[in-house]
Amino acid sequence: MRLSTKMILFNLLAKGVILIGFYLAGPYLVRKYAIDYTDDRLREKKSQVLAIVEEAGIENFFQDDSVSGYGSYNLLKEEYISLEKILDPVPIDSIFDEERIIEDDIVSYRVLAYTFDDNGSMYLMEIGRSLATIQQIEKVISTFILVAFFIFIGTSVLLDTTFHSLLLRPFHKIIYKKIPEIREPSNYTYEPLHTKTTDFKILDEAINQLMMRIQQVFNREREFIAHASHELRTPISVLQSKIENMMAETQLHEQDVQRLMDMLQTIQRFKHLVNSLLLISKIGNAQYIRNEDVDLRQIVQELSEEWAPVAKEKGLDFLTHTASSVIIRESNYSMVLMMIQNAIINAIRYTPANGSVNLSVYREKESTVVEVNDSGKGIPPDLIQQVKSGMVFLKDANNEKSGFGLQIMHKIATYLDVGLSIVSSDQGTKIQFTFKTT
């Protein structure tokens, strides 16, 4: 997953956690705030009522002796105030929720109850505010906060995304433009990154310096290869030409011809060794182009046409299964052909008569797989390990001559960014080449 995507997701997650926290704790907090606010208002009113009582005298609220209390409420019964003479002198000063019956209506109130002494008589004062009013306040506050919160999250996500995109632009340039060029050091561009972020500058400079060193090593290696190849290939060429001209002589005895063939065979082995080493080195140095469109079906058909008769001659079943045309972009036809061909040659070579070799192409999610499987004696695990570790001279304890086929196959796959899987047992070998087709 890309860093920018991760950062946006992380931001969303963090804000989501805050949102959930608010969703869970919000109603409680808002309610607490509304209750506290109401309680403060009730206490203020208590003070106001007490001041009025003191100023006007309690008797003004009890004009008629038959009335033992005073009550007042507004039209919508949202608030009420009551005064009542009590006989039990219990001191009360509390606020609580309670229901009251007013004109046959049961209404829930937040009630402040307070007892006080006036001229030796105890009075109970109650000031109530309907809970419906409090809940209304709660709802208004909650809606306001929720809307404000969503606007905040939306705006911050938008700003974060824009900011991350701007901030990470130099980093994306490193990842998507410079890093892919590492595969071909000779094509690497050393143009410095234009950024004011010090960290990215350091990263860019470090990669450039690293690539410069790699480039120097590659250049030395290339020079060595060119020199060594000239030194080795020219004498081989002289020997090969001499033997070919000698063999063209008509008066040679059969025995002499056979001797010359033996010499040619030795030269051929030497030539193959030099060519293979050079090929491995050149692939490692990224000297081959990768700008061709390669049709896998065409390659499989060509290989099948070429190798099915050889397999049949050996008494092997050679089955081919191809899907519809599959084009691989930015590849190299000869390299792909050589890579798959090496797998087929190995399969035919090491599968005994009456066995089978299958070559198939099939699609798998976002890739296409070319599979070569056989019922041969299998490749020793340590040999597969040596191939994967990049060893050039493979040591096969079971086989005197290991060849370079597997190593060339592995190098080409790595160079062309093709997934290579080798699964082998004494029941056979399955080699899969996975090409990205999207």
Place this chain on the structure above:
Amino acid sequence: MRTLVVEDQLDLAEEIKSYLDKESFHCDLAQTYASASEQLAINKYDFILIDLGLPDGDGMDLLQEAKKTQDTALFIIITARGEVQDKVTGLLSGADDYLSKPFSLLELKARMQAILRRKSGWTESTFSFGGFTLDPQSRIVKFKEQVIDLTKKEFDLLHFLLLHRKKVINRYQLAEHIWGEYFEDDHQSNFIDVHVKNVRKKLGAFAPTDWLETVRGVGYRIQL
């Protein structure tokens, strides 16, 4: 065909000359840039084979120089340099082909004939053999008017043997021509034999193919 072989390794130059002379190419030799330059100034050549690694100069520069004076000549670079870039540069500089050392002399002749066919409009005549015909242009093999279905490799093999008819072509020369220089063929494998067998089988359905001889322990020869 007058040919100039520019090669600093005298051994190799003489072997190439010896072979090409027998194939009716009249060869001159030059071992250095200077002597090659001198011969190019005096003589007119049909073919120029240039080795890139000369003791007193770069073969690529010689190619540029020769292109100016030898406007009708055909050029093949023969070199031991392994770099792909050299090949690209050589071909972009006007070489008609590029042959990496070590190469078979038969392969050299095949390449020279292919260039002649491609560049000079020289149409290689259709090969007639044992009642069959092989047309290199259309890549078709026929018996009388009946087309015989050969695979690409079978056709290449038959064509190569016909190019060098009456000569024994060994299995290495055949393998190199058909599969290229990187093909891994050990002496025990019978890849070439299978393709020859198929050619015999396919052609044998129309007429005898005893003209395609197996030379025991060596290779094959078309004896016609």
